[in-house]
Amino acid sequence: MTDANAEQASKPSAAAGRAWSYYAIRYGFLCLLIGLLIYFSVFAPGFAGPRSAVFIFQSVAITGILALGVTCTLVVGGFDLSIGSVATSALMLSAYVMVVMEQSAFIAVMACLVMGAVVGAINGFLIVKMRVPDLLATLGMMFLLIGLQRIPTEGRSISTGMTLPSGATAEGTFSPAFLWIGRHRFDLVLDNLIPVPVILFLVIGVFVWVFLELTRHGRLMYAIGSNERAASLAGTPVERYKVLAYMISGVLASVGGILLAARLGRGDIASGNNLLLDSVAAALIGFAVLGAAKPNAFGTAIGALFVGVLLQGLTMMNAPYYTQDFVKGAVLVVALMFTFALSSRRGGGGH
Amino acid sequence: MSTPACQLIGIEKAFGQNRVLRGIDLSLSSGEVTVLMGANGAGKSTLVKILCGVHAADGGEIRLFDEAYAPMTPSEAIDRGVVTVHQSIDDGVIPDLDVATNLMLDRLTAKSSGFFVRKRAIRAEAARIEAMMGLDLDPRTIVADLGVAERQLIGIARAMARNPKVLILDEPTSSLSAAEAERLFLLIERLRETGVAILYISHRMSDIRRVADRIVSMRDGRVAGVFEGHNLDYEGAVTAMLGHAMTAVDVQVTSGGEPVLQLENLRILPGSEPVNMTVHKGEVVAVTGLLGSGKSKLAAILFGLAQPDGGTMKLAGRSFAPRSVREAIVAGVFLCPKDRASNGVVRDFDITGNLTLPFLERHSNLSFLSRRRERRRTNEMISELGIVCQGPGDGITTLSGGNQQKVMVGRWMAEASQFLVLDEPFQGVDIKARRDIGRNIRETAGNRATLVFVAELDEALEIADRIIVLHEGHVVGEHQNADVDVTRILAEVSGQVAITA
Numbered sequence: 001m002t003d004a005n006a007e008q009a010s011k012p013s014a015a016a017g018r019a020w021s022y023y024a025i026r027y028g029f030l031c032l033l034i035g036l037l038i039y040f041s042v043f044a045p046g047f048a049g050p051r052s053a054v055f056i057f058q059s060v061a062i063t064g065i066l067a068l069g070v071t072c073t074l075v076v077g078g079f080d081l082s083i084g085s086v087a088t089s090a091l092m093l094s095a096y097v098m099v100v101m102e103q104s105a106f107i108a109v110m111a112c113l114v115m116g117a118v119v120g121a122i123n124g125f126l127i128v129k130m131r132v133p134d135l136l137a138t139l140g141m142m143f144l145l146i147g148l149q150r151i152p153t154e155g156r157s158i159s160t161g162m163t164l165p166s167g168a169t170a171e172g173t174f175s176p177a178f179l180w181i182g183r184h185r186f187d188l189v190l191d192n193l194i195p196v197p198v199i200l201f202l203v204i205g206v207f208v209w210v211f212l213e214l215t216r217h218g219r220l221m222y223a224i225g226s227n228e229r230a231a232s233l234a235g236t237p238v239e240r241y242k243v244l245a246y247m248i249s250g251v252l253a254s255v256g257g258i259l260l261a262a263r264l265g266r267g268d269i270a271s272g273n274n275l276l277l278d279s280v281a282a283a284l285i286g287f288a289v290l291g292a293a294k295p296n297a298f299g300t301a302i303g304a305l306f307v308g309v310l311l312q313g314l315t316m317m318n319a320p321y322y323t324q325d326f327v328k329g330a331v332l333v334v335a336l337m338f339t340f341a342l343s344s345r346r347g348g349g350g351h
Numbered sequence: 352m353s354t355p356a357c358q359l360i361g362i363e364k365a366f367g368q369n370r371v372l373r374g375i376d377l378s379l380s381s382g383e384v385t386v387l388m389g390a391n392g393a394g395k396s397t398l399v400k401i402l403c404g405v406h407a408a409d410g411g412e413i414r415l416f417d418e419a420y421a422p423m424t425p426s427e428a429i430d431r432g433v434v435t436v437h438q439s440i441d442d443g444v445i446p447d448l449d450v451a452t453n454l455m456l457d458r459l460t461a462k463s464s465g466f467f468v469r470k471r472a473i474r475a476e477a478a479r480i481e482a483m484m485g486l487d488l489d490p491r492t493i494v495a496d497l498g499v500a501e502r503q504l505i506g507i508a509r510a511m512a513r514n515p516k517v518l519i520l521d522e523p524t525s526s527l528s529a530a531e532a533e534r535l536f537l538l539i540e541r542l543r544e545t546g547v548a549i550l551y552i553s554h555r556m557s558d559i560r561r562v563a564d565r566i567v568s569m570r571d572g573r574v575a576g577v578f579e580g581h582n583l584d585y586e587g588a589v590t591a592m593l594g595h596a597m598t599a600v601d602v603q604v605t606s607g608g609e610p611v612l613q614l615e616n617l618r619i620l621p622g623s624e625p626v627n628m629t630v631h632k633g634e635v636v637a638v639t640g641l642l643g644s645g646k647s648k649l650a651a652i653l654f655g656l657a658q659p660d661g662g663t664m665k666l667a668g669r670s671f672a673p674r675s676v677r678e679a680i681v682a683g684v685f686l687c688p689k690d691r692a693s694n695g696v697v698r699d700f701d702i703t704g705n706l707t708l709p710f711l712e713r714h715s716n717l718s719f720l721s722r723r724r725e726r727r728r729t730n731e732m733i734s735e736l737g738i739v740c741q742g743p744g745d746g747i748t749t750l751s752g753g754n755q756q757k758v759m760v761g762r763w764m765a766e767a768s769q770f771l772v773l774d775e776p777f778q779g780v781d782i783k784a785r786r787d788i789g790r791n792i793r794e795t796a797g798n799r800a801t802l803v804f805v806a807e808l809d810e811a812l813e814i815a816d817r818i819i820v821l822h823e824g825h826v827v828g829e830h831q832n833a834d835v836d837v838t839r840i841l842a843e844v845s846g847q848v849a850i851t852a
Contacts, residue, residue, distance in 0.1 A: 215718040216711035223708055226699035233654070233688050233695070234709040234762070235680040294699060 040313035069252030084276025090257025095267025120250025124243030158267030182262025389569035392751025432516030607631025617662035623824025637815035753784030
């Protein structure tokens with residue numbers, strides 16, 4: 001009797017627990033982000049303000065763009081490890097085109113975009129036609145590109161006045177139009193507030209979100225990622241969409257590389273080392289946003305911003321630079337726990 | 352008579368809002384086969400998962416030989432003598448290992464076994480188990496090279512080798528032929544004599560008639576009726592399971608209009624006799640046959656997934672030789688594949704996403720999806736097929752198997768086709784859902800030609816105007832579905848009738 005009563009009494013609380021965990025999964029990460037913003041605004045002087053906000057956006061713009069690309073490959077159930085090296089290759093290629101070949105900014109940009117698309121197409125070809133597993137194919141491509149970008153200059157960085165392997169001196173310069181992409185700031189309320197990369201990040205973010213969430217192509221890509229065989233038996237051109245995903249990833253990675261080159265103003269061989277890990281982390285953190293438990297553009301953007309906010313806040317509170325990777329790793333691990341442990345308890349589903 | 356081996360008292364279980372089990376009382380006695388019947392979604396699988404330690408019950412208690420029993424893990428359940436053979440065979444066997452190792456897996460995981468694998472001892476022990484089970488397989492064969500039925504038997508043999516006190520069999524015959532099923536029934540009888548309590552879950556009336564000592568019908572998470580005694584009331588059990596009596600299906604046979612699909616001297620399997628076959632507009636043709644009869648291959652050819660060994664196909668008079676599913680769909684041939692879990696269901700999508708998947712173009716403007724149009728179509732299909740759900744936004748995995756299958760069939764009925772192929776549309780579906788799907792297929796058949804591949808003759812009789820029997824890649828029988836000679840068809844299926852021209 002008492003047992004039965006106790007059981008009756010425990011039921012509403014169980015239901016409440018379920019509702020609580022539902023909201024925790026759905027809004028937990030956003031709440032955490034808002035909490036962080038409030039915390040830093042109170043305790044880190046100068047954190048709250050348009051300049052600081054723009055700085056955060058700027059710090060994550062390039063990784064964010066790369067992360068949006070890798071999101072597309074995650075959606076079709078793949079993975080692209082080559083994005084970091086595509087970005088640094090674009091960095092070197094644009095410098096080479098302008099400084100060594102003395103071409104215009106337009107040609108440099110086009111060369112980089114075409115390079116990104118071609119690398120994406122090759123990745124897709126290896127995965128779809130040669131049946132190489134995605135991780136291995138893109139790992140190989142990553143290696144190949146890291147090596148390739150060093151060959152034309154014999155491993156040296158590219159800048160005006162450098163000595164070429166042939167013995168001649170490089171006469172070309174980074175054109176002002178090219179540097180504009182990385183350095184110009186538009187006015188908004190304050191003068192010179194919003195840099196071009198931030199605008200590009202937001203625009204690309206909206207585009208990828210619209211493409212994945214609102215178009216039938218995005219729907220089919222998600223279907224491929226969830227059950228490739230079923231999608232194929234429903235008449236989806238699976239191979240075409242997979243290649244498309246890797247091409248989007250390659251092109252967006254090259255955009256990231258262009259922005260990096262335009263900000264640095266030289267073809268620096270050593271920059272962009274962290275791009276791959278940072279952008280993959282952003283895309284994976286995105287799984288936890290709104291309880292999506294799947295790759296999604298909005299989550300990826302929030303994931304990138306989350307890392308940016310945390311690093312900016314900690315830096316302003318005088319955390320040393322070498323703790324940054326540790327913080328990113330911790331955020332990623334927590335986000336993955338959110339995604340896989342909590343959301344898989346939502347009965348039935350999951351993998 | 353017999354002592355209760357396992358007693359369930361007021362078992363409750365809910366997933367989210369969905370109360371799957373609402374107070375189940377059930378007792379299993381040693382030396383008795385209890386058949387558990389229930390429509391898809393009645394809660395049978397959940398009950399099994401609680402018994403074998405996959406899920407924990409929310410309420411109620413289980414007593415095993417008068418001791419409290421609440422397994423937290425499957426291995427704990429096995430230690431206590433509750434052994435389960437799951438419906439999907441691939442949970443039961445490891446394809447890359449050989450037969451002997453598969454049979455002896457428990458020995459390998461036991462702590463008492465040594466660090467090194469003793470192959471010879473394992474093979475000898477495996478051979479002993481095989482002999483006991485009447486299995487005739489080389490213990491060194493790799494399981495991946497075996498057929499579905501043999502894998503199923505290995506899974507069952509392993510369960511029996513664990514000396515169970517309570518044995519749970521979840522639709523064990525779903526991929527077995529009649530002869531193999533008979534072997535299984537003999538084993539079950541032997542185990543029953545040794546005093547094992549057996550819980551047998553099945554949709555198949557023929558199985559139930561063969562093995563049941565007692566029938567428990569479940570409906571909507573409750574026990575709807577318990578039937579025991581010498582003359583089991585099978586009709587009553589079905590009625591209790593469905594909540595109403597089941598009427599026989601009365602097929603109004605039509606012979607159809609103009610030919611839609613013609614197979615001309617098509618060689619389905621290498622070296623098999625050429626097949627000639629015509630499917631007419633407005634007609635439902637069922638193709639039946641055993642595993643290996645060429646049924647799956649013919650389906651694959653129509654799907655554009657395989658090429659025939661010779662011969663041609665014509666669709667509405669024009670040559671039809673699809674090289675991909677997409678080409679078939681563009682030609683107006685829709686194909687609902689078998690085995691929904693791997694070939695149909697997109698687990699991450701809701702009902703709407705699953706239903707509209709092949710025809711998104713018709714639900715979008717300039718590639719932008721119109722959610723409103725998708726929802727409207729989905730709502731129409733939900734009511735047409737009687738899909739039990741809370742709305743078009745329900746996740747597909749929250750539905751029971753039968754309702755998932757309705758979504759899969761609905762996917763291809765939502766748009767008009769010239770020629771519809773359904774491969775095993777009743778796989779893993781209870782009789783209620785089967786009737787719903789069958790009725791809908793027949794009702795909408797007027798404007799297209801329909802070809803259905805089924806393994807069970809009962810299903811063919813319920814749905815078809817004409818039944819075609821395949822054996823080893825050629826047609827051995829063709830029957831109008833009126834006053835059919837069932838024994839003759841069964842003989843044809845098993846290849847006991849010579850080809851008649």
